[in-house]
Amino acid sequence: MKFAVGCDLEEFRRYWKRSGYDGDRDLEILMKKVIKDSSQLIVWRENNEIIGHAVWHETNTEEHRKGEPRDKEDKEALEKLLGGKKDFVELHEIWLMKEYRGKGYGKKFFEFFEEFIRNKGYNSIVYYADHPAAIAICRQRGYKEEYLTGIGEYIFYLSLKNNLKR
Numbered sequence: 001m002k003f004a005v006g007c008d009l010e011e012f013r014r015y016w017k018r019s020g021y022d023g024d025r026d027l028e029i030l031m032k033k034v035i036k037d038s039s040q041l042i043v044w045r046e047n048n049e050i051i052g053h054a055v056w057h058e059t060n061t062e063e064h065r066k067g068e069p070r071d072k073e074d075k076e077a078l079e080k081l082l083g084g085k086k087d088f089v090e091l092h093e094i095w096l097m098k099e100y101r102g103k104g105y106g107k108k109f110f111e112f113f114e115e116f117i118r119n120k121g122y123n124s125i126v127y128y129a130d131h132p133a134a135i136a137i138c139r140q141r142g143y144k145e146e147y148l149t150g151i152g153e154y155i156f157y158l159s160l161k162n163n164l165k166r
Helices: 009-019 023-034 072-082 105-119 132-140
Strands: 002-005 041-046 049-060 063-065 087-096 124-129 144-148 153-159
Touching: 002 105, 009 023, 009 041, 009 049, 041 105, 049 063, 049 105, 072 124, 072 144, 072 153, 087 105, 105 124, 105 132, 124 132, 132 153
Parallel strands: 087 124
Antiparallel strands: 002 041, 041 049, 049 087, 124 153, 144 153
16 A cells, blocks of 8 residues: 555546545535645555545634634634644545555554655644544544534644654
8 A cells, every 4th residue: 555645636536436435515525625736635545546535735723724714612722732823734634445444554644644744844733533543543643632522523733843753
């Protein structure tokens, strides 16, 4: 299994249809709102076929995306976690096809992603999670956390400045 930054978006559409992820409407929202270019898309490949994906984007404590302000609970939790108003990279989503889960690919992805983001010159990663496996990985890797009762998810934060290579 390997990670690749970017891919042909038509190939990504074909993968999406067979992935078990939620519908065409969600794909269009993802493509229009989140993936500004394919460098914000990381695909997981096995035997040259996409088996999973992750999406990331730059953001800050004030806005989720340009022109989309954060709600009060989210903003306050982020400022508490990050120690004030800051810019960061948000790991927007992670998805792995069911037949590949439970093989340690999530842990390998976080190792890859942290190094990838560090090498791009960013200092902070934020990830919202409610899946038990993702929560466990973030805790094992030393992410700070807050719980958002309004949406029923955890916010995880990792400072790459204070986190030397593992």
